Amino acid sequence: MASPRDINQRFLRPAHLPWVELRSTQQSRQAYKRHQHAGLSIGAIVDGETCCVCDGQEYRLRYGDIIVIPPQVAHSCNPVASQPRSYHMLFLDASWCLAQFAPAASQLTIAQPVIRDATLFAHYLEIVAMMAAPPSPMLASRLQALFQALPLIPSVPLPVHRASRQLGDHLLENLQRPLALEALAKTFALRKETLIRLFRQDTGLTPGAFLNIARIEYAKSRLRAGEDIADVGYQSGFADQSHFHKTFVSYTAATPRQYARGRSISDNN
Template structure:
């Protein structure tokens, strides 16, 4: 059995509260490959320490502290050598957060930017744990106002509106082509031929604009789509195939690298409508 199978962790998501997805992981030494989320991410360190590589720097986080990650922002997290850490993650729908921030500011919000990465806010930390307790009890009636209050406070204290980052036309074209059909995404050689540029030039442009390589972007998009399919009850083998992975082994490997969890562990949350979270 691989190390990730032995890690105690659980996910929570429900169609009754689609604005949020949660993850809880205990005593894990598993790291993450550089990846992105479409959602605004809020992490709570409850035991141990972890290093988050984000915005070109390493941020050391200890128990009782939180981390904020902008939507679509590349990042990776690893525990200190020889140590484990326990943490909870909230993945907050970006469009919903933008609408709340627009309501607060009285102006349209095209993108969200979190000023700090490392946050020390004991009250917000406590409120987040209370929300997790409500979700663990499947108490949506209590969780809904708690979530609204938590995110409203989070946005007002630590987030601001940001214009979408400008990107080169080659990057925009590559994004569109790579996402147009995840099962038949073009190779880098094909894209280079279509754009009449060298492959090295394409990779450089793409990395400058996104912070990751085209292949990392594609694998991340495939994993996010596979998670969406799993939420809908699609079998794991079918979810992997429809997301563009050639075989189950490759799907499993990339899923673990990007999430530090197996597809089966993620599926368990769906099989019971929501995962059981123990705070």
């Protein structure tokens, strides 16, 4: 399998629209670990096939398919039979998405995440082309029109166990030095195994995976801000650069340097 360094992929971030990011990846066999995003993810397959497991359901995606993954939904999208595939991923900030509803929603869900609609697919590709070109005043309205065409459902968050919520908060607030699970379980008068089971039931992730994803999401925010990769790895809670690099690749299928080099479309280069 080719190294992520050899894969043709780029990240585009409109300087005037900080709530959107585009990832375009060509002919990649790189797989992802199960993960989640803080924002809304909208993917489009432009070559090959992808097997996506989203919220416990498996979907086979091919050219022309769009998949919509709400914020905080655990998923993975991996190649079929190790064959290469090409795809685009739009990431929209959760706060912006929720504010599009009146009154503003607190959570988004979707009954059928896979959309097979030629008109919507063409609209999506138009946005991809606009983001790769010099800044357009029409980009924001085209993105909003795409969002409004998606069958998203505003909803109320499902109740979660108190221990899961507090464990998640602790991990997010202590990326560098979280307490051991044994110690945290004792504070809830639970066995460690019970705490892990409850957390996975509520989030779709183990505490270890949740912590790694939180670290990677924090690292991405610092890399977008232009901070040095070595400093970002330490700030995100990784003991060394090798661990940071390996974990970043396993959850993003890109290297920290590839992500950091993603350009603003205001750069025009």
